């Protein structure tokens with residue numbers, strides 16, 4: 447068995463040759479090769495948005511004059527630079543910032559996920575690690591993306607640094623996804639535990655990140671512009687790596703340097719929608735009631751420059767280039783995939799069927815009903831930037847392999863107590879859907895991966911599937927529907943073919959939502 451795997455691994459790495467297509471062994475090899483290409487493409491997607499290069503693109507320093515340019519603004523540096531940061535990608539961002547601006551840096555504090563330094567060290571990613579005598583103090587916390595005591599300590603240290611600044615100082619704020627959990631500073635009398643419980647409940651009931659972060663902002667000292675307020679009168683430049691669809695700066699990490707525009711009424715609507723209003727702790731009610739009568743009104747952020755330095759769109763653009771270099775006709779479908787994971791899975795499976803039919807039977811295509819169903823599903827998902835028509839038109843004129851790329855963040859409404867993540871659940875659902883119809887003479891592979899390298903509370907980044915999933919799982923005695931009913935996608939993929947369909951990258955040090963890759967390869 448091990449020897450067979452060795453051979454397959456070797457085949458998987460071998461360059462693709464037309465002679466490989468056809469025959470059972472060749473089909474297995476080609477399927478391995480396709481999986482290997484999918485993995486490589488996912489790695490390229492992530493590679494395009496690693497923190498160092500993005501930061502270097504956003505900042506330029508004139509070493510003689512000490513002028514720092516960010517977009518069209520200039521700032522005079524003169525040992526007056528401070529740095530704070532919070533988020534999954536912030537270690538690499540801080541390392542790059544210190545490398546570039548170190549001679550002006552007085553002090554820094556960052557809050558990053560527990561274990562990320564060790565993970566970077568063991569992966570040999572030196573470019574993600576601060577130097578031994580760095581001026582940046584590091585706090586690690588928020589295990590499993592939930593605010594904890596360590597993250598609270600970090601948030602207090604960040605607040606203290608910000609509050610000590612003067613009008614001559616410049617505060618560089620490094621922000622990336624996961625920042626909300628890494629910067630918890632609940633407004634008393636709300637406790638950390640209460641905030642944690644409320645966040646968990648909202649997330650488990652399927653609240654969107656916009657809704658979740660509206661509540662987080664209302665209960666926090668630093669979110670919703672609170673950090674910018676604390677740093678006033680210093681100048682503030684926030685460099686933001688987006689992990690939210692549409693790159694809204696007020697939502698990413700709950701906008702600590704963006705004035706919040708939400709009212710208490712907005713919060714109450716959200717709490718009502720998820721059936722949480724009646725059970726609210728007294729402390730939360732107190733803080734919301736106080737906000738209503740706050741004489742100072744919302745924070746003002748006129749002294750802040752917020753700049754998005756990287757996003758899902760940037761990552762997919764690179765993946766598209768790489769896919770084209772591999773010989774695929776590659777189209778970016780959307781960078782705003784949102785909605786319930788079940789509908790998103792149906793969409794991808796139907797897309798594979800409709801696009802696959804156009805690819806293998808030009809002129810014939812899938813049935814008119816299937817086309818209509820696909821457009822209806824797309825309309826239900828309300829994806830603002832969806833290039834569906836363009837993608838299908840591109841497929842018609844193509845004889846060779848096609849790769850459709852998309853990004854975003856579907857929502858999972860947790861019903862079971864199984865182990866899984868958004869990406870593994872999406873992949874499993876797509877696999878189950880793909881098995882429902884014959885797809886014709888075409889190889890299909892769908893991959894879904896979180897660019898941060900960690901899908902939910904699991905060690906995998908995601909998974910990939912093929913239409914044979916259901917039958918192969920059944921042959922192993924695995925009932926896909928039963929795993930899905932318990933949101934147990936990770937357990938499924940660990941057991942299915944010895945975990946071969948799991949995507950393992952380790953923590954990547956970046957975070958621009960998820961990437962979805964759909965490969966269609968005529969046989």
Ligand SMILES: Nc1ncnc2c1ncn2[C@@H]1O[C@H](COP(=O)(O)OP(=O)(O)OP(=O)(O)O)[C@@H](O)[C@H]1O
Pocket residue numbers: 534590591623624625649650689857858859860863864865866867868871896898900901902903932933934935957
């Ligand atoms: N058993 C499960 N099956 C499917 N999805 C799950 C499961 N457990 C958690 N999730 C989902 O995983 C997500 C949380 O995972 P993760 O920590 O990777 O979030 P994230 O959105 O990447 O974090 P951030 O946006 O802060 O970077 C939630 O959307 C949650 O619904």
Ligand SMILES: O=C(O)[C@H](O)CO
Pocket residue numbers: 622623624625626627655659689690697698699700
């Ligand atoms: O930290 C957060 O709030 C999410 O990752 C969205 O940015």
